Amino acid sequence: MSENRYRVTGMSCGHCVASVTEEVSEVPxxxxxxxxxxxxxxxxxxxxxxxxxxxxxxxxxxxxxxxxVTG
Structure with missing residues:
Protein backbone atom coordinates (compact mmCIF):
# COMPACT_ATOMS: atom_id res chain seq x y z
CA MET A 1 0.00 0.00 0.00
CA SER A 2 1.24 3.48 -0.78
CA GLU A 3 0.23 6.91 0.45
CA ASN A 4 0.16 10.44 -0.92
CA ARG A 5 -0.27 13.56 1.21
CA TYR A 6 -1.50 16.86 -0.24
CA ARG A 7 -1.73 20.39 1.09
CA VAL A 8 -5.22 21.66 0.25
CA THR A 9 -6.47 25.23 0.56
CA GLY A 10 -10.00 26.42 1.24
CA MET A 11 -11.18 23.75 3.68
CA SER A 12 -12.73 25.20 6.83
CA CYS A 13 -15.48 22.94 8.19
CA GLY A 14 -16.92 19.47 8.51
CA HIS A 15 -18.75 19.84 5.21
CA CYS A 16 -15.39 20.45 3.51
CA VAL A 17 -14.01 17.27 5.05
CA ALA A 18 -17.04 15.26 3.92
CA SER A 19 -16.91 16.64 0.36
CA VAL A 20 -13.21 15.92 -0.11
CA THR A 21 -13.50 12.48 1.48
CA GLU A 22 -16.44 11.53 -0.74
CA GLU A 23 -14.84 12.69 -4.00
CA VAL A 24 -11.39 11.24 -3.35
CA SER A 25 -12.83 7.93 -2.13
CA GLU A 26 -14.34 7.41 -5.59
CA VAL A 27 -10.93 7.44 -7.32
CA PRO A 28 -9.95 3.89 -8.32
CA VAL A 69 3.38 17.63 1.73
CA THR A 70 6.98 16.56 2.14
CA GLY A 71 8.92 15.43 5.14
Whole structure:
Protein backbone atom coordinates (compact mmCIF):
# COMPACT_ATOMS: atom_id res chain seq x y z
CA MET A 1 0.00 0.00 0.00
CA SER A 2 1.24 3.48 -0.78
CA GLU A 3 0.23 6.91 0.45
CA ASN A 4 0.16 10.44 -0.92
CA ARG A 5 -0.27 13.56 1.21
CA TYR A 6 -1.50 16.86 -0.24
CA ARG A 7 -1.73 20.39 1.09
CA VAL A 8 -5.22 21.66 0.25
CA THR A 9 -6.47 25.23 0.56
CA GLY A 10 -10.00 26.42 1.24
CA MET A 11 -11.18 23.75 3.68
CA SER A 12 -12.73 25.20 6.83
CA CYS A 13 -15.48 22.94 8.19
CA GLY A 14 -16.92 19.47 8.51
CA HIS A 15 -18.75 19.84 5.21
CA CYS A 16 -15.39 20.45 3.51
CA VAL A 17 -14.01 17.27 5.05
CA ALA A 18 -17.04 15.26 3.92
CA SER A 19 -16.91 16.64 0.36
CA VAL A 20 -13.21 15.92 -0.11
CA THR A 21 -13.50 12.48 1.48
CA GLU A 22 -16.44 11.53 -0.74
CA GLU A 23 -14.84 12.69 -4.00
CA VAL A 24 -11.39 11.24 -3.35
CA SER A 25 -12.83 7.93 -2.13
CA GLU A 26 -14.34 7.41 -5.59
CA VAL A 27 -10.93 7.44 -7.32
CA PRO A 28 -9.95 3.89 -8.32
CA UNK A 29 -7.29 2.41 -6.05
CA UNK A 30 -8.08 4.63 -3.06
CA UNK A 31 -8.69 2.63 0.12
CA UNK A 32 -8.55 5.35 2.79
CA UNK A 33 -8.81 9.15 2.97
CA UNK A 34 -7.87 11.21 6.04
CA UNK A 35 -8.51 14.94 5.98
CA UNK A 36 -6.57 17.04 8.48
CA UNK A 37 -8.68 20.16 8.72
CA UNK A 38 -6.44 22.11 11.16
CA UNK A 39 -3.35 21.71 8.99
CA UNK A 40 -5.10 21.63 5.59
CA UNK A 41 -3.86 18.22 4.51
CA UNK A 42 -5.36 15.22 2.78
CA UNK A 43 -3.72 11.83 3.25
CA UNK A 44 -4.67 9.17 0.71
CA UNK A 45 -3.77 5.48 1.06
CA UNK A 46 -4.28 2.73 -1.48
CA UNK A 47 -2.79 0.70 -4.29
CA UNK A 48 -1.60 2.18 -7.59
CA UNK A 49 -2.72 5.69 -6.57
CA UNK A 50 -3.52 8.00 -9.48
CA UNK A 51 -2.09 11.39 -8.49
CA UNK A 52 -3.85 13.19 -11.36
CA UNK A 53 -7.18 11.55 -10.46
CA UNK A 54 -6.82 12.46 -6.80
CA UNK A 55 -6.00 16.08 -7.64
CA UNK A 56 -9.00 16.21 -9.98
CA UNK A 57 -11.28 14.78 -7.27
CA UNK A 58 -10.12 17.44 -4.80
CA UNK A 59 -10.81 20.11 -7.42
CA UNK A 60 -14.24 18.56 -8.11
CA UNK A 61 -15.00 18.95 -4.40
CA UNK A 62 -14.25 22.66 -4.80
CA UNK A 63 -10.76 22.94 -3.30
CA UNK A 64 -7.25 23.62 -4.53
CA UNK A 65 -4.22 21.40 -4.15
CA UNK A 66 -1.44 23.76 -3.12
CA UNK A 67 1.15 21.00 -3.43
CA UNK A 68 2.42 17.80 -1.92
CA VAL A 69 3.38 17.63 1.73
CA THR A 70 6.98 16.56 2.14
CA GLY A 71 8.92 15.43 5.14
Missing amino acids: GVDEVEVGLPDGTVLVRGRDLDDTGIRAAIAEAGYTVAGP
